[in-house]
Amino acid sequence: MKAANYRGAKQIGIGESVAIPPGPGEVRLSVAYCGICGTDMHIYHGHMDQRVSLPQTIGHEVSAVVSELGDGVETVQVGDKVAVRPLMFGEAVSFDKGHAHVGKNLKFIGIDLPGGMQSSWTVPAYTLHKLPEGMPLSHGALVEPAAVAVHDVRLGKVRAGETCVVIGGGPIGLLIALVAKVKGARVVLSEVNESRLEFATKLGIEGVNPMRQNVVEKVSELTDGAMADCVFEVSGSAPGAEIMTELPNVRGRIVMVAIHPEPRPVNLFKFFWSEIQLIGVRLYEECDFDEAIELMGEGKLPLDQLITEIAPIEAVQATFEKIDANPDGIKYLIQCG
Ligand SMILES: [Zn+2]
Incomplete structure (x- = not known):
């Protein structure tokens, strides 16, 4: 029964995972795997120390098996395989307009509250989504x-x-490209890392490296001048924010996925001239988890290829160090069970 605990910049220690009996409406899980996310890397680097209390069990990309039910839980049974939507909504307020996933009282489980990179984890039953057998x-x-x-x-x-x-x-970014392809869109990926580009090409995504090619010219060439209907800014970089307005066509959309840590210069004239729309996105809603599980269950996403490595929880510190040293990797999982 182990837990991966963030103990300060670049230190993830192994502690005890304490089995917390589930209260009413809660479920205790035996965690199987926990993915390492960009957010976990931010925590690891000490960039979120104001938000994370120490020591904190981190992790929010969890698959698990239900092992104990609190009073009143009827949506899952012991033994069910589940994924966790790690959002705690708190008290509902009317001005959230039903969007509690970005609402006033939202707490993110795994940042604001103890996360799932541990053997035993107790969470509200409403966070669970059953996985196909x-x-x-x-x-x-x-x-x-x-x-x-x-x-x-x-x-x-x-x-x-x-x-x-x-x-x-x-x-x-890769998952967005893959889901957009499932929807029948043509997708061009702009990425500076050559091996990631190569990987994307193997998955059937057209790639362009902005360090070697002019992305605007390349997209124009690929589309006979039609340009993009929808642009996803996932880089979080100043060049990404600069180029994003050059790519959409008339009434095209820009979807802001990345967390930009500071204000960026953006060419606002483009929004006027071509009636471009900017759409902010954050996290997910219940229906997004349902659809993700459906797509994955139907085999529409190349999941095996996205997993770079599975490491035991004892190797969590070494795995974080490896991710830092290897920008080519895609998804690293920690085996928690
Ligand atoms: Zn994440």
């Missing part, structure tokens, strides 16, 4: 990032036959 639990740990991509593509209103450009080919 045949789905490997390792794939189940990818439901959370896949739900991010489903949410972003849904709010970007991507339709079949459209052209999308994804700026930034990390795990989320």
Whole structure:
């Protein structure tokens, strides 16, 4: 029964995972796998120390098996395989307008509250989504990032036959590209890392490296001047914010996925001239988890290929160090059970 605890910049220690008996409406899980996310890397680097109390069990990309039910829980049974939507909504307020996933009292489980990178984890039953019987639990740990991509593509209103450009080919950028392709869109990925580009090409995504090619010219060439109907900014970089307005066509959409840590210069004239729309996206809603599980269950996402490595929880510190040293990797999972 182990837990991966963040103990300060670049230190993830192994502690005890204490089995907390589930209260009313709660469920205790035996965690199988927990993916390492960009957010976990931010925590690891000490960038979120104001928000994370020490020591904190981190992790929010979890697959698990239900092992104990609190009073009144009827939505799952002991033994069910589940993924966790790690959001605690708190008290509902009217001005959230029903969007509690970005609402006033939202707490993110795994940042604001203890996370799932541990053997035993107690969470509200409403956070659980059942996995199909045949789905490997390792794939189940990818439901959370896949739900991010489903949410972003849904709010970007991507339709079949459209052209999308994804700026930034990390795990989320790749998943957005893959989900947009499932929707019938043509996808061009802009990514500076050659091996990630190569990987994307193997998955059937057209790639362009902005360090070697002019992305605007390349997209123009690929689309006979039509440019993109929808652009996803996933890089979080100043060049990404600069180029994003050069890519959409008339009434095109820009979907802001990345967390930009500071204000960026953006060419606002483009919004006026071509009636471009900017759409902010964050996290996911219940329906996004359902759709992600459906797509994954139908085999529409190349999940095995997205998993770079599965490491035992004892190796969590070494795995974080490895991710830092290897920008080519896609998704690393920690085996918690
Ligand atoms: Zn994440």
